[in-house]
Amino acid sequence: MRVRRLWTIGVGCALALIAPIATIAAEGDQLLATVNRPAILTATPARAFESTAADQPAPRVIVHVTGYEPPQKGAIRGVVKVKKPDGSEQEIGTFGMFPDTAFQVDSSRARRYSFPLPKELATGVVQLKVEVVPDKAQGTGEGAQLKLERAEIQ
Amino acid sequence: MTSSRREVLLQGCIIGAGIIAANMTGMEALAQAAPKLRRSLHGMASNDPILQTWRDGVRLLKAASGNVSWANFAAIHGNASSFNLCPHGNWYFLPWHRAYLLSYERAVRQLTGNNDFALPYWDWTEDRQMPPAFVEPTLNGQPNPLFEPQREATPTDSLPDSTVGPGIISGILAESPFETFGTSRPVGQNNLDQSWINCEFCGTSGTLEQTPHNLVHVFVGGIMGQANSALDALFMMHHCNIDRIWWMWTQGGGSDSSDPLWSGMMFQNNFFNPDGTPYSPKVSDLLIPEPLGYTYVDTPLPYPPTGTQPPVVVGQYEKFKSLYAVSNVATAKLSGVASFAASVDRPAATVAKYLEIPVDVDANALAPVVRRRSPSSGLEFLSLTNARQQFISGARCYAFLREVDYAEHANTEYRVFLNCDYLSAGTPTTDRHYVGSFGFFGPQAGHGGHGGKEVRKPSLGIDLTSTIERVYGSAATPPGKLRVQIQPVALRPTGKADGTAKPSRVEVAIVSA
Numbered sequence: 001m002r003v004r005r006l007w008t009i010g011v012g013c014a015l016a017l018i019a020p021i022a023t024i025a026a027e028g029d030q031l032l033a034t035v036n037r038p039a040i041l042t043a044t045p046a047r048a049f050e051s052t053a054a055d056q057p058a059p060r061v062i063v064h065v066t067g068y069e070p071p072q073k074g075a076i077r078g079v080v081k082v083k084k085p086d087g088s089e090q091e092i093g094t095f096g097m098f099p100d101t102a103f104q105v106d107s108s109r110a111r112r113y114s115f116p117l118p119k120e121l122a123t124g125v126v127q128l129k130v131e132v133v134p135d136k137a138q139g140t141g142e143g144a145q146l147k148l149e150r151a152e153i154q
Numbered sequence: 155m156t157s158s159r160r161e162v163l164l165q166g167c168i169i170g171a172g173i174i175a176a177n178m179t180g181m182e183a184l185a186q187a188a189p190k191l192r193r194s195l196h197g198m199a200s201n202d203p204i205l206q207t208w209r210d211g212v213r214l215l216k217a218a219s220g221n222v223s224w225a226n227f228a229a230i231h232g233n234a235s236s237f238n239l240c241p242h243g244n245w246y247f248l249p250w251h252r253a254y255l256l257s258y259e260r261a262v263r264q265l266t267g268n269n270d271f272a273l274p275y276w277d278w279t280e281d282r283q284m285p286p287a288f289v290e291p292t293l294n295g296q297p298n299p300l301f302e303p304q305r306e307a308t309p310t311d312s313l314p315d316s317t318v319g320p321g322i323i324s325g326i327l328a329e330s331p332f333e334t335f336g337t338s339r340p341v342g343q344n345n346l347d348q349s350w351i352n353c354e355f356c357g358t359s360g361t362l363e364q365t366p367h368n369l370v371h372v373f374v375g376g377i378m379g380q381a382n383s384a385l386d387a388l389f390m391m392h393h394c395n396i397d398r399i400w401w402m403w404t405q406g407g408g409s410d411s412s413d414p415l416w417s418g419m420m421f422q423n424n425f426f427n428p429d430g431t432p433y434s435p436k437v438s439d440l441l442i443p444e445p446l447g448y449t450y451v452d453t454p455l456p457y458p459p460t461g462t463q464p465p466v467v468v469g470q471y472e473k474f475k476s477l478y479a480v481s482n483v484a485t486a487k488l489s490g491v492a493s494f495a496a497s498v499d500r501p502a503a504t505v506a507k508y509l510e511i512p513v514d515v516d517a518n519a520l521a522p523v524v525r526r527r528s529p530s531s532g533l534e535f536l537s538l539t540n541a542r543q544q545f546i547s548g549a550r551c552y553a554f555l556r557e558v559d560y561a562e563h564a565n566t567e568y569r570v571f572l573n574c575d576y577l578s579a580g581t582p583t584t585d586r587h588y589v590g591s592f593g594f595f596g597p598q599a600g601h602g603g604h605g606g607k608e609v610r611k612p613s614l615g616i617d618l619t620s621t622i623e624r625v626y627g628s629a630a631t632p633p634g635k636l637r638v639q640i641q642p643v644a645l646r647p648t649g650k651a652d653g654t655a656k657p658s659r660v661e662v663a664i665v666s667a
Contacts (some may be wrong), residue, residue, distance in 0.1 A: 075379070098371045114360060138375065154224070
């Protein structure tokens with residue numbers, strides 16, 4: 001009986017410890033884009049948008065990339081999409097990694113890429129999808145990875 | 155009389171040239187006398203003096219050692235594992251590469267003795283595949299110095315719209331301020347220390363750098379995709395187009411940064427003059443191409459547009475109008491128009507099998523079309539009137555597809571190609587042989603339409619000029635046969651596409667200049 005109780009407590013403690021770790025891992029996984037799986041991240045405004053008047057500079061999304069692994073063959077490009085309020089997606093830009101070599105950096109050295117964000121979508125927090133798209137003429141993009149750290153709206 | 159902003163800019167160029175020339179060496183000052191035109195590789199003949207000089211220059215630089223040599227110049231940019239002095243991901247990206255290209259341009263002038271030389275550019279928006287002069291391993295039985303065996307792109311691979319299409323370019327040209335357009339300053343920069351120049355990826359990239367710049371590098375692949383990319387002779391033609399887009403952006407009203415942390419930075423001992431001495435320009439020395447000895451326009455663009463068209467343009471308009479006023483250009487005997495025709499006796503085009511209609515033409519009549527120079531991409535954003543005038547000036551070639559019989563046309567796009575030896579439904583619209591697309595809607599021709607009246611079979615006019623320039627511009631002789639090809643494809647990939655099309659006759663009209 002005592003043994004079962006100890007087992008129950010032990011398993012409970014283990015689950016209690018594992019659960020948050022699993023949550024963190026899940027969020028981390030979402031920040032890693034491969035050909036078959038886009039990265040999902042949330043961009044928050046770095047400053048408040050006072051208006052959407054025409055004379056205001058167009059807001060831009062800044063995507064921070066902290067790691068890259070090139071494909072085994074050919075080339076890939078990163079495609080950035082914004083999820084619109086009606087659930088549909090809108091592509092806002094494409095970027096490439098040059099030089100086409102692997103890197104891993106900490107957040108202070110993240111490579112930053114910027115994309116124009118339509119003003120009507122710059123009303124607050126936006127959800128972004130970053131896809132790894134192979135250049136099909138040159139390869140499947142297999143092995144390519146983009147590691148994202150965060151995104152912001154400026 | 156008031157001056158437009160563009161006129162002021164152009165006058166400023168000339169005044170600036172005089173001032174700057176006073177502080178230059180004799181050779182550099184001489185270069186300012188007449189800025190040399192940087193031309194597009196689009197349709198450039200293989201034996202064009204510009205290409206011949208570039209080949210000679212690359213060969214001589216590769217054979218050289220010391221400061222002014224291919225290996226040393228490339229090492230300024232980077233080696234196989236990392237960048238050296240070149241800035242990427244920061245706001246010195248554009249001016250640094252402008253000075254870097256100048257080093258090559260001036261060295262090649264000096265080495266070859268061709269003082270009229272200016273680097274050509276690869277207008278990848280207009281020509282999505284690698285320029286023909288760079289893809290042949292040999293030329294006249296000798297190794298081609300412009301060929302690089304490690305490239306991954308094949309001659310038929312094409313850059314997509316999402317990388318270099320007109321929509322991307324128009325978006326880039328509309329960007330403002332400079333740090334959005336040309337990549338931003340390094341975070342934390344507060345002085346002019348040299349270390350800020352190659353502080354790699356310390357700023358936020360703009361679309362110009364991160365999209366066409368980066369993606370054309372990796373599209374070509376091999377050395378071009380790496381930090382030592384300047385070992386590939388295509389590097390300079392790619393960067394020349396980046397430089398041209400910067401020029402267009404400023405011509406269109408874009409303002410370079412006025413921050414002295416940008417304009418006041420000197421690229422100390424980063425480059426070499428043709429005599430091997432260091433070349434250390436400041437960013438402020440690099441803002442206007444003409445004082446540097448080159449330009450991207452042979453004649454200043456008229457701005458604002460004039461209300462009346464030049465007589466030569468009016469004359470061309472009249473010829474074009476006459477083409478569309480007759481039912482058969484081959485029998486109409488129009489003035490200034492050479493015409494040819496072929497009837498169609500082959501099965502209709504289907505997705506599975508395209509229809510090819512060969513038309514015999516006079517190669518001599520086609521020669522001016524092959525050799526004409528179309529306006530480069532992006533110029534329409536500066537002056538639509540000027541771009542239109544350039545577009546219709548000179549010889550042009552049209553095809554007319556008469557009385558097209560079509561059926562089952564739902565979800566079908568009909569693509570027209572010219573003289574493509576590997577055509578299939580999978581051949582992209584970015585292929586050099588692509589001409590344009592057409593489609594049909596409504597009831598099928600020959601059947602009842604509105605009010606039960608029979609629907610006439612449509613005739614279509616298509617402009618072959620740009621495709622002929624692209625495909626045959628580098629060839630020694632123009633073709634004597636134009637094979638007009640119709641390839642149906644599915645508009646929606648998942649949908650059924652059973653469309654067929656077959657014209658009764660194809661006419662080709664070559665309009666002289």
